[in-house]
Amino acid sequence: MKRLFSLLVAGLLPLLGGCEMVVFQPQGPAARSITELINWSIWWMLLVVVVVFALFAYIVWKYRDRPERQGEEPPEEHGSTVLEIVWTVIPILIVIALTIPTVRTLYDLEKPPKGYEDQEPLVIHVTSADWKWIFSYPEQNIETVNYVNIPANRLVLFKMTSASTMQSFWVPALAGQKYTMNKMETELYVVADRPGSYEGRNTNFNGRGYAHMQFEVLAQTPKEFEKWVQEVKQKAPKLTKEQYEELLLPTHLGRLTFIGTHLQWVNHADPHSKTYTNPELYRGHGYQGKIFPREDNYKSSSSSNCNEEQQALESDSGGEHHGH
Numbered sequence: 168m169k170r171l172f173s174l175l176v177a178g179l180l181p182l183l184g185g186c187e188m189v190v191f192q193p194q195g196p197a198a199r200s201i202t203e204l205i206n207w208s209i210w211w212m213l214l215v216v217v218v219v220f221a222l223f224a225y226i227v228w229k230y231r232d233r234p235e236r237q238g239e240e241p242p243e244e245h246g247s248t249v250l251e252i253v254w255t256v257i258p259i260l261i262v263i264a265l266t267i268p269t270v271r272t273l274y275d276l277e278k279p280p281k282g283y284e285d286q287e288p289l290v291i292h293v294t295s296a297d298w299k300w301i302f303s304y305p306e307q308n309i310e311t312v313n314y315v316n317i318p319a320n321r322l323v324l325f326k327m328t329s330a331s332t333m334q335s336f337w338v339p340a341l342a343g344q345k346y347t348m349n350k351m352e353t354e355l356y357v358v359a360d361r362p363g364s365y366e367g368r369n370t371n372f373n374g375r376g377y378a379h380m381q382f383e384v385l386a387q388t389p390k391e392f393e394k395w396v397q398e399v400k401q402k403a404p405k406l407t408k409e410q411y412e413e414l415l416l417p418t419h420l421g422r423l424t425f426i427g428t429h430l431q432w433v434n435h436a437d438p439h440s441k442t443y444t445n446p447e448l449y450r451g452h453g454y455q456g457k458i459f460p461r462e463d464n465y466k467s468s469s470s471s472n473c474n475e476e477q478q479a480l481e482s483d484s485g486g487e488h489h490g491h
Contacts, residue, residue: 189339194365195358196280197342204272211261276343279322279356288324288356291315292428294435295327295334295347295369296443297417298376303428307396310406312414312423314383318392319362325355328436330415331444335371338384344370352436359386379419399424408432415443 193199279288292303293315302315317323327336329347337344342357359365369380387395406425411432414420433440 189366192340194360194363195341196282196360197276197357198340200272200275200280201343204268207268208265211265215261276356277354280358283322283356283358286322288322289317290324290326291317292430293325293327293336293347294330294429295336295380296330296415297332297374297445298369298380299414299418299420300336300367300369300380300382301330301414301429302382303430304396305428305430307399308427309396309399309403310425310428312420313381314385314422316385316387316392316395317357317359318389319359319386321358321389323357323359325357326436327353327355328434330435331442332373333371334369334373334377334380336367337370338365338367340365341384346371349435349442350438350440357384359384362386362388362391374417376417376419400426412443415445417445417448 190198190205191202193202278284279286290305292305294301294303299313300315302311304310325336327345327347328351329349331349333349334347335344336347336355338357341359342355345353345355347353363386365384365386367382367384369377371377403424403426406427406429408429410425411429414423435443
């Protein structure tokens with residue numbers, strides 16, 4: 168059955184204009200649960216489509232106009248109690264079949280995945296701003312912009328909020344979508360099965376800059392993650408309050424890395440925190456920086472290419488990126 172469904176999806180791929188079916192290539196337990204739910208829903212939708220079109224074809228054929236029936240008066244139909252019950256009960260059963268696994272999956276996604284319940288999570292605060300993503304590591308005392316490094320096969324808890332407008336946090340290969348809202352906090356558990364580079368983005372329309380509001384989740388081995396943390400502490404500049412408030416202006420940025428987090432000055436999930444909206448700048452916002460993702464940062468082995476790309480990033484976006 169699964170093989171048949173995979174062949175069906177593969178057959179539809181050419182019709183999708185080259186779209187990457189990332190949601191059908193899950194790289195973590197949360198994403199797998201969502202993919203299984205999608206597959207379950209698609210099977211039910213296919214069943215409905217097949218039955219409806221089969222009945223449609225049968226009725227058109229059976230009641231078609233034929234020469235021998237010309238002038239014939241069809242008998243008056245008074246309805247069928249059995250049919251009325253059948254086509255009322257069947258949709259109810261389909262809705263139940265879709266609702267139960269959907270509710271169960273949604274509740275399961277609010278908890279650590281099975282097998283990770285007893286593991287202490289790595290807590291990372293996620294703050295969305297127009298139009299960039301800010302990641303704060305309170306335990307490591309590190310803050311990054313437009314990229315986040317996590318250890319593979321380790322439970323990670325994202326605590327998410329927004330400095331201004333509402334946005335949507337989504338890493339399709341690892342987890343589902345959740346909104347980030349000012350003066351509120353949402354939580355998302357994520358586990359990456361293996362090291363690799365995964366794309367994340369904002370899927371909520373909130374201005375002309377939202378379409379390029381992308382970030383990278385780089386899953387590393389535990390040893391590589393610790394090495395990156397130590398490297399950042401040695402090389403990254405210290406974050407200042409003035410610098411952070413400048414980051415919140417509506418701009419596109421490259422990747423930035425700092426020692427220290429903005430949590431020492433403001434927690435945007437606090438109901439009494441300041442709202443950093445700058446509507447007067449939305450029309451012509453700052454310099455148009457750009458994010459330069461690599462195809463696979465984890466497997467990249469050419470240090471010279473990395474250095475050249477790093478220089479291009481800093482010169483084009485004004486960003487400074489350490490740790491890759």
